[in-house]
Amino acid sequence: MKFNPNYPNDNNKGQRQLWNALKNAFEQDEGVAYYRYPIFATSKRGRSEPDFLMIHRRFGIWIFESKGCTIGNIAAIEGHDWQMRDWYADSMSPISQIEAQLFEVRALFKPSPMLEKLKIPFEYRVVLPFISASEWAMQGFSKHPSTNGVVWLEEDILQTSFRQQVKAVSSAYMPTLDDAQWEQILGVFRGIATTEPPRQPNPGAPVSCHSRVIHAVESRNVVK
Numbered sequence: 394m395k396f397n398p399n400y401p402n403d404n405n406k407g408q409r410q411l412w413n414a415l416k417n418a419f420e421q422d423e424g425v426a427y428y429r430y431p432i433f434a435t436s437k438r439g440r441s442e443p444d445f446l447m448i449h450r451r452f453g454i455w456i457f458e459s460k461g462c463t464i465g466n467i468a469a470i471e472g473h474d475w476q477m478r479d480w481y482a483d484s485m486s487p488i489s490q491i492e493a494q495l496f497e498v499r500a501l502f503k504p505s506p507m508l509e510k511l512k513i514p515f516e517y518r519v520v521l522p523f524i525s526a527s528e529w530a531m532q533g534f535s536k537h538p539s540t541n542g543v544v545w546l547e548e549d550i551l552q553t554s555f556r557q558q559v560k561a562v563s564s565a566y567m568p569t570l571d572d573a574q575w576e577q578i579l580g581v582f583r584g585i586a587t588t589e590p591p592r593q594p595n596p597g598a599p600v601s602c603h604s605r606v607i608h609a610v611e612s613r614n615v616v617k
Contacts, residue, residue, distance in 0.1 A: 394424045407461020408444055410522040418555035424449040432497045443494045448582060450575055453514035453563045458491040460521055464528040470537050487519045488543055501581050514563040518545045
């Protein structure tokens with residue numbers, strides 16, 4: 394898997410912890426992971442930047458939002474609102490935040506009926522890398538209806554369990570992609586997909602000629 398950038402350039406400990414966990418779990422897999430992938434939202438939210446966006450050939454599209462808080466920083470969870478103490482804000486809504494990001498990522502596929510028909514799974518999780526499962530359960534948060542199944546904890550992103558968790562959620566629903574479909578998906582996030590038809594090669598041109606090479610490349614990137 395390719396990681397962009399190779400290493401986060403800020404000092405957010407929670408995000409660095411998750412970035413390293415992604416590398417440890419998925420570095421041998423086929424796909425791309427982005428840190429702070431910029432999306433210009435179709436809504437009034439302006440630009441959205443998911444903490445982590447992973448495009449995996451076997452497991453689909455994943456968004457991860459990392460919060461580097463400890464269990465002592467969370468005073469209460471009321472619906473999607475988390476009341477915080479000794480934190481940079483009095484409250485936060487990480488699940489609402491990541492749900493909005495997922496909506497914007499899914500919107501990138503809408504111009505392509507072909508990609509829409511593939512029914513690729515889109516998944517998201519809020520990750521708390523510095524909170525253990527026992528701490529989470531002790532506070533009663535593990536049974537909270539708004540966090541159950543959506544929040545992953547310290548144990549969930551260990552090298553062996555992280556990949557297993559992702560695989561268990563989406564592998565059964567992920568279609569088998571041929572190379573052209575996979576390149577088209579990657580093209581969406583590289584910004585190279587296009588609605589323009591590929592230029593046709595010169596009639597009677599040999600297989601290896603320049604015009605046929607251009608046609609082959611553009612055919613992989615066109616949104617159908």
